[in-house]
Amino acid sequence: MTIKVHGSVFSTATLRVRVCLNEKSLDYEFIHVDLRSGHHKQDSFLSLNPFGQIPAFQDGDLNLFESRAITRYIAHSYAGKGAPLVSSDAKKAAVEGVWAEVEAQRYEPPAAKLTWELGIKPILGMATDDDVVKAQETELEKVLDVYEPRLAHSKYLGGDAFSLADLHHLPTLKYLMASPVKAVFEARPHVAAWVAEIMARPSWQKVLAEC
Amino acid sequence: MVVKVYGPDYACPKRVILCLIEKEIDYETVDVDLLKGEHLSPQAMILKLCAESRAIIRYYAEKYRSQGSELLGKTIEERGLIEQWLDVEAHNFQPPLYDLVYQLLINPKTGVASDPKRIQEDEEKLAKTLDVYEKRLSVSKYLASDTFSLADLSHIPFSNYLVTTLKKGYLIRDRKNVSRWWDDISSRPSWKKVLELHPPVF
Numbered sequence: 001m002t003i004k005v006h007g008s009v010f011s012t013a014t015l016r017v018r019v020c021l022n023e024k025s026l027d028y029e030f031i032h033v034d035l036r037s038g039h040h041k042q043d044s045f046l047s048l049n050p051f052g053q054i055p056a057f058q059d060g061d062l063n064l065f066e067s068r069a070i071t072r073y074i075a076h077s078y079a080g081k082g083a084p085l086v087s088s089d090a091k092k093a094a095v096e097g098v099w100a101e102v103e104a105q106r107y108e109p110p111a112a113k114l115t116w117e118l119g120i121k122p123i124l125g126m127a128t129d130d131d132v133v134k135a136q137e138t139e140l141e142k143v144l145d146v147y148e149p150r151l152a153h154s155k156y157l158g159g160d161a162f163s164l165a166d167l168h169h170l171p172t173l174k175y176l177m178a179s180p181v182k183a184v185f186e187a188r189p190h191v192a193a194w195v196a197e198i199m200a201r202p203s204w205q206k207v208l209a210e211c
Numbered sequence: 212m213v214v215k216v217y218g219p220d221y222a223c224p225k226r227v228i229l230c231l232i233e234k235e236i237d238y239e240t241v242d243v244d245l246l247k248g249e250h251l252s253p254q255a256m257i258l259k260l261c262a263e264s265r266a267i268i269r270y271y272a273e274k275y276r277s278q279g280s281e282l283l284g285k286t287i288e289e290r291g292l293i294e295q296w297l298d299v300e301a302h303n304f305q306p307p308l309y310d311l312v313y314q315l316l317i318n319p320k321t322g323v324a325s326d327p328k329r330i331q332e333d334e335e336k337l338a339k340t341l342d343v344y345e346k347r348l349s350v351s352k353y354l355a356s357d358t359f360s361l362a363d364l365s366h367i368p369f370s371n372y373l374v375t376t377l378k379k380g381y382l383i384r385d386r387k388n389v390s391r392w393w394d395d396i397s398s399r400p401s402w403k404k405v406l407e408l409h410p411p412v413f
Binding site for chain 1: 347
């Protein structure tokens with residue numbers, strides 16, 4: 001199979017790539033990377049991602065890492081297949097790009113820390129740090145306070161069409177909407193409606209069924 | 212309508228200006244004083260000026276594909292690698308370097324004490340990232356391929372602090388391939404023009 005994804009079932013970055021492949025109806029081989037045995041720090045994996053992080057991605061001879069670079073590549077390379085994830089209009093694509101940056105630079109930091117405390121640590125049998133949760137929830141609310149008016153006059157974050165800017169949120173939403181932090185999303189009606197809409201997409205449901 | 216870039220004194224706007232010059236796009240600048248920024252703190256001002264600079268340069272590199280330097284590669288695969296190294300710059304290179312600029316160059320101006328432990332951690336993170344770059348640049352002339360791209364361009368404005376006021380040029384010079392790469396990208400006419408027209412203020 002030409003497309004391979006190396007990662008783990010729990011990893012948000014791996015989920016980001018998998019849901020993108022589903023949007024494009026692309027088959028791929030999923031290769032499990034055993035983080036607990038330190039597989040990701042061994043030379044065989046470092047040749048795929050020198051930073052020793054998951055996921056790593058292969059499409060034929062092309063080898064990529066960084067989940068959002070991978071999704072961009074998939075969106076462009078398979079533009080004609082499945083759902084369009086990037087606008088063909090340069091200005092619309094630029095606006096989508098702005099909100100994709102917002103997700104990566106402003107939403108992800110608090111969302112990732114909350115996912116770790118409330119989603120992953122319990123799976124690993126580690127104790128949640130309530131002080132971190134409280135502080136990061138406050139940071140997340142600042143970001144969502146910007147999302148709310150944006151989504152009041154725009155159907156999706158990037159514009160009137162679903163795009164990578166929306167898709168990139170799905171993996172952390174998986175954990176946050178199953179935790180007490182879901183309250184901060186539900187308290188903002190336009191954000192809540194957008195979350196419900198994007199999480200109902202068949203491509204996302206398919207990833208969850210495969211977990 | 213001419214492109215307007217706010218805050219040319221600072222690094223993130225320089226990222227945009229560098230791209231505009233490479234693509235031979237006219238622009239105007241609007242001065243912003245970080246330390247007297249409206250009602251915002253210097254930290255908030257920097258974030259405002261930095262906001263989404265990579266989205267902006269992606270847009271201009273794409274829209275003006277047919278003129279100036281090609282910054283997005285010739286194939287979709289090359290583009291994929293450029294996106295990858297742009298994300299590496301955003302996640303692994305800029306954050307520790309940005310914090311060093313903050314701790315060592317901006318805090319003194321606002322009378323805030325710097326945190327030596329954080330400075331050491333920042334330097335260690337940056338060194339680890341540069342070790343990866345050193346390996347990559349031993350097999351590739353530039354980060355994504357053998358052609359200069361947006362991924363290399365994105366590094367220039369903040370890296371300049373390392374070799375000037377941060378006095379941490381050794382992070383670059385101690386690494387043979389990174390050193391070679393830095394000499395190459397920082398000698399581009401576009402960067403020389405940026406330094407001439409918009410000299411750094413710290």
